Amino acid sequence: MENQAINQPEAQIAQRQNDDDVIDLVELFYVLWGHAWQIILCLIAGAAIAFAYTYFLVTPLYKATSSIYIVSASNNSVVNLTDLQIGAQLTADYQELMLSRPLLEDVIKNLDLDMSTSVLSSMISITNTSDTRILKITVTSPDPQESADIANELVNQACIYLPDIMETDEPNLVEEAIPPAYKASPSYAKNLVLGGLVGAVLCCGVLVLRYLMNDTFVTPDDVTRYLGVQPLAVIPEADLGEFNQEDKKGRLLKRKGAK
Incomplete structure (x- = not known):
């Protein structure tokens, strides 16, 4: 207990x-x-x-997009299944090589851009539509005209530079970039x-x-x-009004009298 x-x-x-x-x-x-x-x-x-x-x-940013089609035909003949498979493999190579330093330097030189290749590379986004051989080149820039010019020049240089490097056919232009009318961000x-x-x-x-x-x-x-x-x-807390003020005055007078 x-x-x-x-x-x-x-x-x-x-x-x-x-x-x-x-x-x-x-x-x-x-x-x-x-x-x-x-x-x-x-x-x-x-x-x-x-x-x-x-x-x-x-700063508002604008995006312009151009696209190309990766071609792979044997002896300029009708495209067969093997050519399609090779073209699909070439797409990944194009994505990597289009951001190579020599190609970007030519773009900067031709457009007279005041930027480095690393800055230009950060402005470029290359995507491949699923199950296709189409590459979309998107350029983001504060200037809408500049974004379109870079996208188009990049495609032009890719058509000249990459077929020689890869020993393949020149890609076909699907869509040319145009200056965007509306900002993409913010x-x-x-x-x-x-x-x-x-x-x-x-x-x-x-x-x-x-x-x-x-x-x-x-x-x-x-x-x-x-x-x-x-x-x-x-005990409720309340304001006693005049009584409280008189009580304070009385205490002050007592303190003065004590002094």
């Missing part, structure tokens, strides 16, 4: 400690709901900051939504952190829940 009496308080203390470690999701929801206006303001502020950053600091709508979400999430994170770090008792129920003690009375 004595052991049970001793263990009972310890069990209650352990139970209360476990309760302290549990987050009340309902209470947390009401905490966030009570600060809904702050969350909305942070959402609007985040969206406004993202829009301003995108509009004033991000997306104002996307950045606006992301900025608003980031602002709202940061605000919610601060509110949740404040809720978890707050160990003060706000209501009598908090005393009962965390300490296991039922409060006998609650």
Whole structure:
């Protein structure tokens, strides 16, 4: 019996400690709901900051695309199955060789570009449509005309340079690049939504952190829940108005008289 009496308080203390470690999701929801206006303001502020950053600091980029068809015919005859298989293998070689340094240097020289081959290479994207021998050359640049010129010149140099290196037929031009009328990036709508979400999430994170770090008792129920003690009375906090001011004046006069 004595052991049970001793263990009972310890069990209650352990139970209360476990309760302290549990987050009340309902209470947390009401905490966030009570600060809904702050969350909305942070959402609007985040969206406004993202829009301003995108509009004033991000350079618009344009994409122009040209495409070529890899040809492989034996003795200029009708293309057979073997030629198709060889053409499919040549496609991967074309993707690699079109970004080679000599070819890019010729593009820079012919267009009089003020950039290095590494910078030019980073602007170029070469993709192969699935199950085809068509290569799409896409160039991204802040200048729409420049992006089209680079894509077209790259195809022209590839038609001259690569057949000699690979000893194959010259690829056929499928589509010539034209200057794009609309920018490819950035997306104002996307950045606006992301900025608003980031602002709202940061605000919610601060509110949740404040809720978890707050160990003060706000209501009598908090005393009962965390300490296991039922409060006998609650002293309300109120402003006594003129009585409170007169009491302060009386105490000041007493202090002056004592001096």
